[in-house]
Amino acid sequence: MDKxxxxxxxxxxxxxxxxxxxxxxxxxxxxxxTERIVASHARGVLIDISALDIVDSFIGRxxxxxxxxxxxxxxxxxxxxxxxxxxxxxxxxGLSLPGVRTALNVExxxxxLRARMREVEPGQTAEGQAAYxxxxxxxxxxxx
Amino acid sequence: xAWSETLPLRSSEDVVTVRQRVRMAADRxxxxxVDQTKIVTAASEIARNTVIYGGGGSATIEGVEKNGRRGxxxxxxxxxxxxxxxxxxxxxxxxxxxxxxxxxxxxxxLSNEFEIVSAPGKGTRVTLTRWx
Numbered sequence: 660m661d662k663x664x665x666x667x668x669x670x671x672x673x674x675x676x677x678x679x680x681x682x683x684x685x686x687x688x689x690x691x692x693t694e695r696i697v698a699s700h701a702r703g704v705l706i707d708i709s710a711l712d713i714v715d716s717f718i719g720r721x722x723x724x725x726x727x728x729x730x731x732x733x734x735x736x737x738x739x740x741x742x743x744x745x746x747x748x749x750x751x752x753g754l755s756l757p758g759v760r761t762a763l764n765v766e767x768x769x770x771x772l773r774a775r776m777r778e779v780e781p782g783q784t785a786e787g788q789a790a791y792x793x794x795x796x797x798x799x800x801x802x803x
Numbered sequence: 804x805a806w807s808e809t810l811p812l813r814s815s816e817d818v819v820t821v822r823q824r825v826r827m828a829a830d831r832x833x834x835x836x837v838d839q840t841k842i843v844t845a846a847s848e849i850a851r852n853t854v855i856y857g858g859g860g861s862a863t864i865e866g867v868e869k870n871g872r873r874g875x876x877x878x879x880x881x882x883x884x885x886x887x888x889x890x891x892x893x894x895x896x897x898x899x900x901x902x903x904x905x906x907x908x909x910x911x912x913l914s915n916e917f918e919i920v921s922a923p924g925k926g927t928r929v930t931l932t933r934w935x
Contacts, residue, residue, distance in 0.1 A: 679819050679822065679823065680819075681814075681815040681816050681818060681819045682815040682818070682851065683815050684815075712826070712840065712843070713822065713840055713843050713844045713847060714844075715844050715847040715848055715851075716848060716905040716906060716909060717847075717851060742840075743837075744836045744837045744839075744840040745840060747837055747840070747841075748837070748840045748841050748844045748913065751841065751909075751912050751913055752844060752848075752905060752909035752912065752913060753895055753905050753908065753909050753912065754905060754909070
């Protein structure tokens with residue numbers, strides 16, 4: 660069965676959707692990504708959809724699901740590269756993609772993720788503490 | 804020239820094929836990119852409904868003309884359980900399954916003409932037309 664590759668770039672994961680996704684492939688990507696976020700301790704996910712010539716309600720829902728699930732797993736999702744015709748059509752379709760952050764391209768998306776991480780973690784990082792054997796007393800969920 | 808082709812709709816791969824063929828049809832009829840994207844997206848929504856709710860069926864894509872305007876029409880047919888309350892099914896956000904409930908209403912917004920014929924036990928036929 661075919662799969663969409665997930666690349667690791669430092670603490671981010673990059674997914675470049677290069678095929679016209681059928682629904683099962685989209686579901687597989689959703690499952691694979693959540694597993695990879697946990698396995699790789701990724702803090703951010705970039706989904707490049709610049710090769711997609713449509714986003715219908717199913718693919719839109721997949722993007723929203725990925726954003727929601729990664730947020731629960733303490734990773735930010737940014738969808739990048741949406742074509743203008745796709746954006747116009749999505750709005751008319753009635754899909755506003757709540758909770759999905761977007762950026763113009765991979766570079767801008769990466770900047771957005773880095774900026775978000777600086778906001779979330781001022782000073783010492785959770786990983787730094789864990790590395791000193793302090794255990795996992797402090798969860799990152801108390802940040803306002 | 805009038806032309807048409809009928810494609811099977813049994814799986815999610817067939818939905819992708821229908822999308823690609825509708826794209827080619829819209830391109831052949833000289834649609835602008837945004838209009839191509841709209842009719843392909845509308846077709847994708849209804850094609851998925853045909854597979855999931857209709858238990859499979861077919862899509863007929865044709866080039867049409869009215870008052871000198873060219874367009875693309877897609878007719879989706881299935882012999883599934885049919886829709887008891889079409890008015891309710893057309894509402895934004897209403898779904899009998901696990902979807903978002905945007906398929907029918909969204910496809911209607913993305914088409915210039917939209918027709919749905921269905922009754923319980925009689926299957927469903929949805930016709931979408933978009934003019935250039």
